[in-house]
Amino acid sequence: DGGITQSPKYLFRKEGQNVTLSCEQNLNHDAMYWYRQDPGQGLRLIYYSQIVNDFQKGDIAEGYSVSREKKESFPLTVTSAQKNPTAFYLCASSINGMKETQYFGPGTRLLVL
Amino acid sequence: AQRVTQPEKLLSVFKGAPVELKCNYSYSGSPELFWYVQYSRQRLQLLLRHISRESIKGFTADLNKGETSFHLKKPFAQEEDSAMYYCALKKRDYKLSFGAGTTVTVRA
Numbered sequence A: 001d002g003g004i005t006q007s008p009k010y011l012f013r014k015e016g017q018n019v020t021l022s023c024e025q026n027l028n029h030d031a032m033y034w035y036r037q038d039p040g041q042g043l044r045l046i047y048y049s050q051i052v053n054d055f056q057k058g059d060i061a062e063g064y065s066v067s068r069e070k071k072e073s074f075p076l077t078v079t080s081a082q083k084n085p086t087a088f089y090l091c092a093s094s095i096n097g098m099k100e101t102q103y104f105g106p107g108t109r110l111l112v113l
Numbered sequence B: 001a002q003r004v005t006q007p008e009k010l011l012s013v014f015k016g017a018p019v020e021l022k023c024n025y026s027y028s029g030s031p032e033l034f035w036y037v038q039y040s041r042q043r044l045q046l047l048l049r050h051i052s053r054e055s056i057k058g059f060t061a062d063l064n065k066g067e068t069s070f071h072l073k074k075p076f077a078q079e080e081d082s083a084m085y086y087c088a089l090k091k092r093d094y095k096l097s098f099g100a101g102t103t104v105t106v107r108a
Helices: none
Strands: A004-007 A010-013 A019-024 A031-038 A042-053 A053-057 A062-064 A075-076 A086-096 A108-112 B001-004 B010-014 B019-021 B025-026 B033-037 B045-049 B072-074 B085-088 B096-098 B102-107
Touching: A004 A086, A010 A019, A019 A031, A019 A086, A019 A108, A042 A062, A042 B096, B001 B085, B001 B096, B010 B019, B019 B102
Parallel strands: A010 A108, B010 B102
Antiparallel strands: A004 A019, A019 A075, A031 A042, A031 A086, A042 A053, A062 A075, A086 A108, B001 B025, B019 B072, B033 B045, B033 B085, B085 B096, B085 B102
16 A cells, blocks of 8 residues: 555646656556546546556546656656646556556645646 | 446435445446545545455445446445545456546445
8 A cells, every 4th residue: 555655745836837746656566557536527547657668648648748767656747738737646556567456646636826 | 438437426325324336337348347445535445346246344346237337335334434436447458447436425
């Protein structure tokens, strides 16, 4: 449970600013994911990565970017192109790829100033 | 389309009463379905999956292919069951498709 950490807990973004959300896991999981959680809409997949140095767009990738340089880290950048960034962002990971159960981090709430 | 629908945004029950959260899905083939729960100030966690056919914290969920449903049930709700519940479907590309969620409040 405590193997997936996200920071910061709260993040404020100014207009035109890029911000980066951190996700780290020490579970030795291969796959990692970023979701956006909005009230009344459930979770929507932004990006996912099945292996180091590889990642794929999810359902709502526009305005976001990711990297996967290390197995344990999958940072998400919310760019200025994302016009409605205010949301709760959840990171998840799973062992041995996407067939396995996903375990979630505690989340980061992003607010726009 | 491979989709999950949770028709109830809010559900309020008294302690000790039965609770049922509805989940319907659209999927051609054999679906893999899950229920996730998010308690206040805690992270989202897996509650149960239909493959396991298990009962977790008194909750059960049966896959009904004829009605394309995977409703979550508990015969006697407890105050600690108050939470947000998400039904999820694993699609053919192994991505999870989540429903909009149901907030359950169990009153004393």
